[in-house]
Amino acid sequence: MNREFEPKLVTVLKEGYSAKIFGQDIWAGIIVGIVALPLSIAFAIASGVKPEQGLITAVIAGLLISAFSGSRVQIGGPTGAFIVIVFGIVQKYGYDGLSVATVMAGAMLVLMGIAKMGDVIKFIPYPVIIGFTSGIAVIIFTSQIPDFIGLQLLHTPERFLGKWIAYAQNVTAFNGYALAISMLTVLIILFWRRVTDKLPGPLIAILVTTAIVHIFHWPLQTIGTRFGSVPHSFPAPHIPHIDWDIIVKMSPPALTIALLAGIESLLSAVVADGMTGRRHRSNMELIAQGIANIVSPLFNGMPATGAIARTATNIKNGGQTPVSGIVHALTVMVLFIFLGQWASLIPMATLAGILVLVAYNMGEWSMFAKLFRSPKSDIMVLLTTFLLTVLVDLTVAIEVGIVLAAFLFMKRMIDVTEVNYLNQGSDKDEWVLDPEMMDAINIPEGIEIFEINGPFFFGAADKFRDTLNQMKRRPKALILRMRFVPAIDATGISALEDLLRKAKKSKMEVIFSGVHAHPLKVMKEAGIVKMVGDDHFYWDIKACIAFAKKITQEQ
Numbered sequence: 001m002n003r004e005f006e007p008k009l010v011t012v013l014k015e016g017y018s019a020k021i022f023g024q025d026i027w028a029g030i031i032v033g034i035v036a037l038p039l040s041i042a043f044a045i046a047s048g049v050k051p052e053q054g055l056i057t058a059v060i061a062g063l064l065i066s067a068f069s070g071s072r073v074q075i076g077g078p079t080g081a082f083i084v085i086v087f088g089i090v091q092k093y094g095y096d097g098l099s100v101a102t103v104m105a106g107a108m109l110v111l112m113g114i115a116k117m118g119d120v121i122k123f124i125p126y127p128v129i130i131g132f133t134s135g136i137a138v139i140i141f142t143s144q145i146p147d148f149i150g151l152q153l154l155h156t157p158e159r160f161l162g163k164w165i166a167y168a169q170n171v172t173a174f175n176g177y178a179l180a181i182s183m184l185t186v187l188i189i190l191f192w193r194r195v196t197d198k199l200p201g202p203l204i205a206i207l208v209t210t211a212i213v214h215i216f217h218w219p220l221q222t223i224g225t226r227f228g229s230v231p232h233s234f235p236a237p238h239i240p241h242i243d244w245d246i247i248v249k250m251s252p253p254a255l256t257i258a259l260l261a262g263i264e265s266l267l268s269a270v271v272a273d274g275m276t277g278r279r280h281r282s283n284m285e286l287i288a289q290g291i292a293n294i295v296s297p298l299f300n301g302m303p304a305t306g307a308i309a310r311t312a313t314n315i316k317n318g319g320q321t322p323v324s325g326i327v328h329a330l331t332v333m334v335l336f337i338f339l340g341q342w343a344s345l346i347p348m349a350t351l352a353g354i355l356v357l358v359a360y361n362m363g364e365w366s367m368f369a370k371l372f373r374s375p376k377s378d379i380m381v382l383l384t385t386f387l388l389t390v391l392v393d394l395t396v397a398i399e400v401g402i403v404l405a406a407f408l409f410m411k412r413m414i415d416v417t418e419v420n421y422l423n424q425g426s427d428k429d430e431w432v433l434d435p436e437m438m439d440a441i442n443i444p445e446g447i448e449i450f451e452i453n454g455p456f457f458f459g460a461a462d463k464f465r466d467t468l469n470q471m472k473r474r475p476k477a478l479i480l481r482m483r484f485v486p487a488i489d490a491t492g493i494s495a496l497e498d499l500l501r502k503a504k505k506s507k508m509e510v511i512f513s514g515v516h517a518h519p520l521k522v523m524k525e526a527g528i529v530k531m532v533g534d535d536h537f538y539w540d541i542k543a544c545i546a547f548a549k550k551i552t553q554e555q
Contacts, residue, residue, distance in 0.1 A: 150175020
């Protein structure tokens, strides 16, 4: 039975769900919910939306992702990967624009899943992923500098270099209290891991630093002074206004959100597979992410995806099924309703400290450095994606990075495809290694053999034409050996048609040897088989040479 589009929750319930596993899921879900609380607030504020919108996303999207997920242990919600793109959309189009873009991205993800694009997205080249992930980390770090050191800037430039120039010009106006709280937050999170994994470091840091600020009345900005009181109830669902103009405007950012959500969630699912020894259903995972992103904006939520760190936390604390993810969402909801009003007391410097560590952990810096030992083309893709992310725009970076990676892939396919002219002057040692070519060593005059090794795509078609031009004179019969051609595209077909037209003019017979099923199907549909005739196709090279000899003797 094909379960490709069956949520893992359904699979788990079919297999049988014990009280012991339920207890483990409950505990893991509560722990991850506590971890998600401060992170959801921090991601929302850094993204330019209200703190409660991050919590709403963790509840609504987290619940739906777990309910429909193609992974048993995936935890969904707002993540650092979205900060840059969400902030840019909110600044330019407001939350209304963001909600439309998120709904559109959700629809795209559902369609990607239905179209079975999960495996394709999962194999986006690593230099592209590391390039924009590290770029996002740098931007997140840069955006947190004012709150980290307590700078009060009247106007913060939009661009990366402009921000750092402004910071340098105003660095003497830093707030020592803010810097102390930020550093204390970082130290607590780093050293708390040595104490216990049962309670999350960010939560302990928030409790300690918030208490210090309010006991000693330190003059620092808090969530309350910047955003006002934090609501502790869910808004009524509403459908965002959508018309054709806003669909056109929001299409590029929506595609970026969809790609980010797809890549991040599938990476998280792959990491989870490595930790649990199980396999996720990538297409169902995309559909789950799509459903969550369609519904989240209806409650004033923001984009969501699979969160690698929270998923790993879930696994380490014993989570085994999607029930733990559902419990995580319910835990955030309970904390939001009963403790949400106290969130306004949290210092902004504390959140900056949390996000600085998020940026550092997100950066994949060791892998970034390791990629510099890769081929120059990979380094070019890495640096281009990274610099475009940091200096220009994330949307542009992803689009250019993927296009560059596609061109790189095509170049490598061209490089591995060979077109060999096996004439009487060829290296006979190579022929001897091929038992089937033993009879071809003494082929008579008037017969030439060409062999194509690799995909016969548009780049290889030029190689094919160039190799054909090496012939000093037209033979009576030309054998094209294609036993190592797994696929052929329209340009390859065009090259064959061009060869057949020239062959007809010069009265040269073209015979095909070793054509596999897929290329043969394409050649039949394109009319190549009809042009030369079925009797000009042989699998065995010896039979092909015998047929060529017969033709040349008859001419």
